Amino acid sequence: MIKYVIRRLMMLFPVMVGVIFLVFFIISLTPGDVATIILGDGATEERIKDLREELGLDDPLIVQYGNYMIDLVQGDMGKSYSTGLSVAGEIKQRFPNTFKLTITAIFLSVLISIPIGVISATRQYSIFDNIGMIVALIGISMPSFWTGLILIILFSLKLGWFPSGGMKGIMSLILPAFTLAIASTASITRTTRSSMLEVIRQDYITTAKAKGVSRRSVINKHALKNALIPAVTVIGLEFGVLLGGAVLTETVFSWPGIGRLMVESIQRKDTPMVLGCVIVFALSFSIVNLIIDILYAFIDPRIKSNYS
Amino acid sequence: MKGTVLKVENLAVRYVTEDGIVQAVNGIDISVEKGSTLGLVGETGAGKTTTALSVLRLIPDPPGEVVSGKIELDGKALMELPESKMEKIRGGLVSMIFQDPMTALNPVLKVGDQIAEAIKIHQQLSQDKALQKAREMLEMVGIPGARMNEYPHQFSGGMKQRVVIAIALSCSPKLLIADEPTTALDVTIQAQVLELMKELKEKMDMAMIMITHDLGVVAEVCDNVAIMYAGRIVEQGTLEEIFNNTKHPYTEGLFLSIPNIDDRKAELKPIRGLMSDPFNLPPGCSFCDRCDYAMDKCATEKPEKVHFSPDHFVECHLYPDNKEFQLKGGKG
Amino acid sequence: MSDRTLSRKMIPATKKRSQALDVWKRLRKSNSAIAGLILIFIFLCLAVFAPLIADYENDALKMNIIERLQSPGADHWFGTDEMGRDIFARIVYGTRISLFVGVISVSIALTLGGTLGAIAGYYGGKIDNIIMRTLDVLLAIPTILLAITIVAALGASILNLMIAVGISNIPGFARVVRAAVLSIKDQEFIEAARAIGSRDHTIILKHVLPNSMAPIIVFATLKVASAIMATASLSFIGLGIQPPTPEWGSMLAGGRAYIRDNMYIVLYPGLAIVLTVLSLNLIGDGLRDALDPKLK
Numbered sequence: 001m002i003k004y005v006i007r008r009l010m011m012l013f014p015v016m017v018g019v020i021f022l023v024f025f026i027i028s029l030t031p032g033d034v035a036t037i038i039l040g041d042g043a044t045e046e047r048i049k050d051l052r053e054e055l056g057l058d059d060p061l062i063v064q065y066g067n068y069m070i071d072l073v074q075g076d077m078g079k080s081y082s083t084g085l086s087v088a089g090e091i092k093q094r095f096p097n098t099f100k101l102t103i104t105a106i107f108l109s110v111l112i113s114i115p116i117g118v119i120s121a122t123r124q125y126s127i128f129d130n131i132g133m134i135v136a137l138i139g140i141s142m143p144s145f146w147t148g149l150i151l152i153i154l155f156s157l158k159l160g161w162f163p164s165g166g167m168k169g170i171m172s173l174i175l176p177a178f179t180l181a182i183a184s185t186a187s188i189t190r191t192t193r194s195s196m197l198e199v200i201r202q203d204y205i206t207t208a209k210a211k212g213v214s215r216r217s218v219i220n221k222h223a224l225k226n227a228l229i230p231a232v233t234v235i236g237l238e239f240g241v242l243l244g245g246a247v248l249t250e251t252v253f254s255w256p257g258i259g260r261l262m263v264e265s266i267q268r269k270d271t272p273m274v275l276g277c278v279i280v281f282a283l284s285f286s287i288v289n290l291i292i293d294i295l296y297a298f299i300d301p302r303i304k305s306n307y308s
Numbered sequence: 309m310k311g312t313v314l315k316v317e318n319l320a321v322r323y324v325t326e327d328g329i330v331q332a333v334n335g336i337d338i339s340v341e342k343g344s345t346l347g348l349v350g351e352t353g354a355g356k357t358t359t360a361l362s363v364l365r366l367i368p369d370p371p372g373e374v375v376s377g378k379i380e381l382d383g384k385a386l387m388e389l390p391e392s393k394m395e396k397i398r399g400g401l402v403s404m405i406f407q408d409p410m411t412a413l414n415p416v417l418k419v420g421d422q423i424a425e426a427i428k429i430h431q432q433l434s435q436d437k438a439l440q441k442a443r444e445m446l447e448m449v450g451i452p453g454a455r456m457n458e459y460p461h462q463f464s465g466g467m468k469q470r471v472v473i474a475i476a477l478s479c480s481p482k483l484l485i486a487d488e489p490t491t492a493l494d495v496t497i498q499a500q501v502l503e504l505m506k507e508l509k510e511k512m513d514m515a516m517i518m519i520t521h522d523l524g525v526v527a528e529v530c531d532n533v534a535i536m537y538a539g540r541i542v543e544q545g546t547l548e549e550i551f552n553n554t555k556h557p558y559t560e561g562l563f564l565s566i567p568n569i570d571d572r573k574a575e576l577k578p579i580r581g582l583m584s585d586p587f588n589l590p591p592g593c594s595f596c597d598r599c600d601y602a603m604d605k606c607a608t609e610k611p612e613k614v615h616f617s618p619d620h621f622v623e624c625h626l627y628p629d630n631k632e633f634q635l636k637g638g639k640g
Numbered sequence: 641m642s643d644r645t646l647s648r649k650m651i652p653a654t655k656k657r658s659q660a661l662d663v664w665k666r667l668r669k670s671n672s673a674i675a676g677l678i679l680i681f682i683f684l685c686l687a688v689f690a691p692l693i694a695d696y697e698n699d700a701l702k703m704n705i706i707e708r709l710q711s712p713g714a715d716h717w718f719g720t721d722e723m724g725r726d727i728f729a730r731i732v733y734g735t736r737i738s739l740f741v742g743v744i745s746v747s748i749a750l751t752l753g754g755t756l757g758a759i760a761g762y763y764g765g766k767i768d769n770i771i772m773r774t775l776d777v778l779l780a781i782p783t784i785l786l787a788i789t790i791v792a793a794l795g796a797s798i799l800n801l802m803i804a805v806g807i808s809n810i811p812g813f814a815r816v817v818r819a820a821v822l823s824i825k826d827q828e829f830i831e832a833a834r835a836i837g838s839r840d841h842t843i844i845l846k847h848v849l850p851n852s853m854a855p856i857i858v859f860a861t862l863k864v865a866s867a868i869m870a871t872a873s874l875s876f877i878g879l880g881i882q883p884p885t886p887e888w889g890s891m892l893a894g895g896r897a898y899i900r901d902n903m904y905i906v907l908y909p910g911l912a913i914v915l916t917v918l919s920l921n922l923i924g925d926g927l928r929d930a931l932d933p934k935l936k
């Protein structure tokens with residue numbers, strides 16, 4: 001088991017190095033001179049030249065990347081072009097807010113989707129199943145920023161139950177978390193249902209029934225654990241979607257997380273900040289997938305024994 | 309005679325699918341005496357598994373539908389029982405062993421727990437006691453008790469089938485239905501598993517339905533034999549009657565298509581053609597288009613049962629008018 | 641030999657035709673797939689006949705401060721926006737952009753990702769390994785974030801938007817095509833083609849891909865839906881189609897400030913997104929079930 005975790009961790013490194021390089025490269029494509037952007041159009045040639053030197057902008061890209069990596073392992077992500085503050089510091093301050101939002105959303109999703117998926121599968125083609133699946137498909141088809149606006153109109157502006165934005169207390173968390181959770185809920189529900197349908201026609205389910213196991217425990221004990229294996233994979237993938245969705249949801253609800261920070265930074269052409277945000281997003285996504293893979297091994301003994 | 313364990317009357321089952329209706333079982337009667345073994349023989353698609361699942365009332369619904377039939381197990385009319393009572397019977401009074409041991413065990417549960425589960429359900433034992441009994445069962449089928457904490461993927465095919473047997477026998481059922489228990493196994497393992505089943509059957513004094521398409525297996529373990537074709541039992545009798553007084557052309561065909569140990573030079577003669585389209589069974593005898601003896605009325609009229617002894621009957625147009633008729637090639 | 645090769649090669653062709661018919665028959669039975677087809681047909685009509693339905697210059701583009709923020713009524717079915725433009729007209733012209741960007745960006749992803757996936761699947765071994773490990777890097781960045789990053793760097797324009805959404809979908813297509821190719825490359829008729837000396841790219845294009853189309857079509861349909869969603873998302877945060885061009889996502893962004901009193905201003909453009917995406921999802925689901933009936 002430990003071996004498995006270590007192996008998975010080792011796989012994380014090359015991917016992250018690649019990710020950072022890729023993002024670094026993409027962002028370097030930004031047109032316009034960084035020094036001019038920072039100093040403004042009125043700056044003298046002299047000052048621009050000094051700044052270019054200071055930031056290492058005249059070095060080849062690969063050298064710039066190397067320097068960035070060296071700083072990064074020391075926890076330094078550079079300084080914001082627009083405020084001059086430390087990128088790492090800013091992100092450290094904002095990250096917990098995004099974490100709070102996404103974790104709440106994924107918990108909501110799992111809590112809602114697994115039972116609905118299971119019930120739908122065990123009553124395939126019933127009214128519950130049919131309505132559930134239509135709602136799920138609509139859920140997948142709704143853009144989160146629109147859902148957010150509609151929820152604000154209904155529950156905040158019309159009913160006044162929740163604040164329409166900002167981050168003040170638990171009440172302000174509910175609408176954005178729910179908005180963010182909708183699409184994931186829908187898609188985890190669909191996966192749970194279809195893997196459950198797949199599992200309940202397996203031979204070992206018939207074996208269990210032939211032993212005299214009750215319907216209920218055939219589902220809860222024999223089928224569910226097997227059906228969870230694909231569901232867990234999707235939960236991991238959905239977390240990526242959720243992180244992407246956080247950018248939009250945070251914008252709609254003025255939630256002070258790194259999603260909104262990223263959008264603001266893009267508008268200000270603050271590349272170090274954008275770079276930092278994307279790296280943190282990708283790293284979170286990779287770590288979640290690592291956790292998912294470990295969880296996997298707990299559910300599926302076939303994986304566990306391969307590495308014990 | 310010690311009395312009957314299982315009596316099936318006029319069982320008919322169909323599957324309603326998008327592509328049409330499969331008439332899988334079309335009005336069959338079976339009875340199994342206490343302590344005896346009935347061989348249910350027929351090629352793939354004959355309806356053997358469907359028959360077996362009907363006895364446990366485990367036909368998948370949808371698409372399966374039991375159209376008619378009475379099933380009496382140990383004096384209980386199963387068709388009328390509520391599901392909760394049926395759960396007590398499955399794995400208790402009657403157990404089943406499935407064809408493919410590779411898929412018959414739950415991959416995420418320990419084998420010991422899978423055996424103990426049946427014991428807990430039917431014998432109201434504590435978890436500890438049930439696990440203890442599971443260990444004994446595992447040892448009885450020839451697997452070291454220490455392996456009960458392992459998962460199915462750590463076992464070979466033959467050992468998995470032993471585990472399945474342990475599960476099936478854990479509550480001393482009166483009837484064991486074995487659905488091609490050795491088909492998926494290596495030849496060498498087949499003999500071992502078969503031997504084990506025979507031994508345990510004697511020891512526990514149960515009745516058994518052995519589903520197979522292997523006449524060698526039949527000769528080895530069965531007392532009575534029912535030959536199934538396209539959802540009908542076309543010939544039934546004692547082992548002796550079926551082997552030495554073969555009446556149905558299909559039965560004869562089965563014998564001619566296997567190598568004969570006594571006469572190795574004898575030519576193998578597989579039955580020509582394929583089984584009739586299960587979506588569209590012919591109006592007359594289902595075997596008609598493959599039968600070397602077919603007559604005009606075979607295509608239009610369903611043959612009736614003809615009895616040769618209280619146990620031995622055949623469904624074929626060759627006999628009602630001429631009971632002395634002898635098939636050409638068989639052993640008769 | 642040549643004879644046998646020929647007859648072998650003919651099998652998949654005939655099988656494919658009857659399979660397509662089967663698929664259509666099953667698809668026709670699915671109410672939801674039909675609903676999806678009808679919906680998308682309506683949107684296609686809106687896109688094609690937009691000039692017959694509304695006047696681009698006068699209704700969809702021109703500011704008209706006097707008529708701003710009017711509620712839906714006979715003159716303006718869906719009301720007017722903060723600049724007095726007719727929301728219905730803007731939605732109609734928005735359909736053009738959404739469908740266009742959705743289809744083109746998926747085509748980009750399909751071409752590039754598909755090529756990579758086909759090569760990886762067909763040759764296997766080292767090549768496969770290198771391609772797939774590289775794509776793992778792309779996959780480690782959530783799709784929409786990758787697209788945002790690319791547009792942020794390249795600048796907001798329709799072309800860059802399509803490039804961004806296209807590139808961010810490359811890994812997905814590579815995986816699907818690779819799996820499809822793997823499942824078919826060892827079948828007899830492929831070996832037969834190899835035996836008569838066909839060249840690799842001929843085999844891939846003429847034999848492997850046509851026979852592994854089913855999962856790819858399903859995936860592409862679903863991805864057009866998500867590309868449309870991504871387009872709207874990017875435009876919403878100001879990185880996609882720039883105002884005043886009518887685009888659903890940027891209409892939502894523009895109307896955001898006025899939702900307190902004029903909820904219709906975000907209601908209808910949003911509904912347009914939902915219905916388009918929904919219709920494609922319905923079709924994709926229906927196709928998948930029709931192609932693989934046992935999974936239903």
Ligand SMILES: Nc1ncnc2c1ncn2[C@@H]1O[C@H](COP(=O)(O)OP(=O)(O)O)[C@@H](O)[C@H]1O
Pocket residue numbers: 323325330331332350351352353354355356357358359368371372586
């Ligand atoms: N779940 C099912 N759905 C549809 N048809 C089925 C199903 N199970 C069995 N059948 C059909 O019923 C017929 C009898 O099958 P089965 O009882 O499995 O035969 P056997 O065990 O003798 O091979 C076959 O034609 C088979 O295709």
Ligand code: SF4
Pocket residue numbers: 556557558593594595596597599600601602603606611623624625626
């Ligand atoms: S009834 Fe006719 S076709 Fe059927 S087995 Fe007898 S002879 Fe053959």
Ligand SMILES: [Mg+2]
Pocket residue numbers: 353356357358407487
């Ligand atoms: Mg069978």
